[in-house]
Amino acid sequence: MTTESGFHDSVYDEDLLGGDASHWAFGTSFEDPLAGVDTTIPDGVDPEELAAYCLMLGDDALIYSHRLSEWCSRAPDLEEDIALANIALDLLGQARLLLARAAAASPAVVPAMPEGSPVPPEDALAFFRPDAQFRSTRLVEPDNGDFAVTIVRLLLFSTWRLALLERLASSRDQVLAAIAAKGVKEVTYHRDYAGRWFLTLAQGTDESRSRLLAALPPVFAFHEELFTDHPVETSVAAAGVGVAPSDVAAEVAVILEQVFSVSGVERHDVPQIGPVAGGTGRDGRHTEALSHLLAEMQSVARAHPLGVW
Amino acid sequence: MTATESLEKQFDETIARNDRIEPRDWMPEKYRKTLIRQVAQHAHSEIIGMQPEGNWITRAPSLRRKAILLAKVQDEAGHGLYLYSACETLGVSRRELTELLIEGQQKYSSIFNYPTLSYADVGTIGWLVDGAAICNQVPLCRTSYGPYGRSMIRICKEESFHQRQGFELLATMMRGTDEQRAMVQESVDRFWWPALMMFGPPDADSPNTEQSMAWGIKRDTNDELRQKFVDMTVPQAEALGVTLPDPSLVWNEERGHHDFGQPDWDEFMRVVKGGGPCNAQRIAHRRHAHEDGAWVREAATAFAAKGASA
């Protein structure tokens, strides 16, 4: 047993308030997953299209991360609070890298900021873009609903995204390939988490099963949009830097079928959400929920366009 | 000597040697009760404390700040989890404790009954509130009950990152626009006195301190800790360029400490008794989460039971 003052002073002064910066949460000493990666745009790739594609994947992650973060302090138990925040943090990390890649590929996508603004491109894109310039798929936009809706949406989203990222890991764009390789590990966990809860809710109580079944139609209404190729996706896929979502439809269906059958849940076709004036999320035609979400998310940043945070 | 007397003697000797009491050791019933009250109150504070900062997660003004804030609030959930586990070694479940909290039968730190009104509050809470928590909690790393002391070691390390992140946010804002500097000062003005109240009433009015010190549950008095906090914070405020809202705050050469004014203890008592700006809101939020999640917890229990019987 150490002496009273000795123990006290050492814990207090060195370990706690000393100068070891490696213990700051990420943001200051956070490892750059792109360190050493070749950032030149591969031959034959249109930078505008690459930027638009990065915004699509980045906006999906950003908006969904925002939704999941709304569970913080509200989840059914502390373990779930922590897990959902973890998933939100992973997606936020992916969003930051993808928005930064979009800005680097084509600076024209970054909204113009007032003279002297210190706002970095990732934040200009997240906080100063109007809703119609977001390219998120509509699945990620509506409110969370109850825990069953959250789990069903997480299962569908992460199964879809994992399939995309697995292919994207061999993109000709070294930056996208590195982002995807990191994302595969994260989203694999997200999908497993959602799958475990899907099974638990399906087999738990009568109430949890009926809530799960009720959650299927509103979430799966966005299914078709996930696998409909946007011209940008078709083009970046042809150039070997992106993935056409229709190419992963079959493998996603197989995984979902496994989860449903293990859980004893039948999958029925549900009515699909139609386009708006011929467009969907990828075209900037969103749900009503998105502009509310952005009004909240962007409020402080927009009040201080010259602010530094 | 009766059996109880000899157990008591052993217990007292363990305390006197500054050794830890472990869950399977004999302990006086009053010691156990006092510990449950203290550790539960601490656990509840971590969980209720998620709300004031959680209030700004969806509005954090940069993606980096959003990540830092979300990770911080998540850490607090983790702290609550360790502390509820420490409490469970004393024979009460997390569910029972949560129910006592939402029935208003157990308390949490009153600081969380103040609202967060600007993004600067995220920094101020990190700097002052986590800072005060560190002063309160570092001595608890040596507290006599093993599971509590060990949770505190882990928690204190994370609280110190939180404090630095809070300070770093404020320092960054102070380098920004005039409006941002004004936000920081306004926030520090609001939180300074409630932060001083976090150490509890003056020693003369603190009924539980003496016994808790004798048992090694508490290691320093309220006033000693408050002094330490003020001495630690004054140079940090100078480095930031903010003014602490206390005209009587002055260095006392003779004592080697700062002299400072007293918080409004009537306000403190009012908030403790439920009349703060956010008491009802904080409990209602916790109650909703607990009740809305009941069917999910039941599903998990039922599913696990099926697995066990299969």
Ligand SMILES: [Fe+2]
């Ligand atoms: Fe904490």
Ligand SMILES: [Fe+2]
């Ligand atoms: Fe903290």
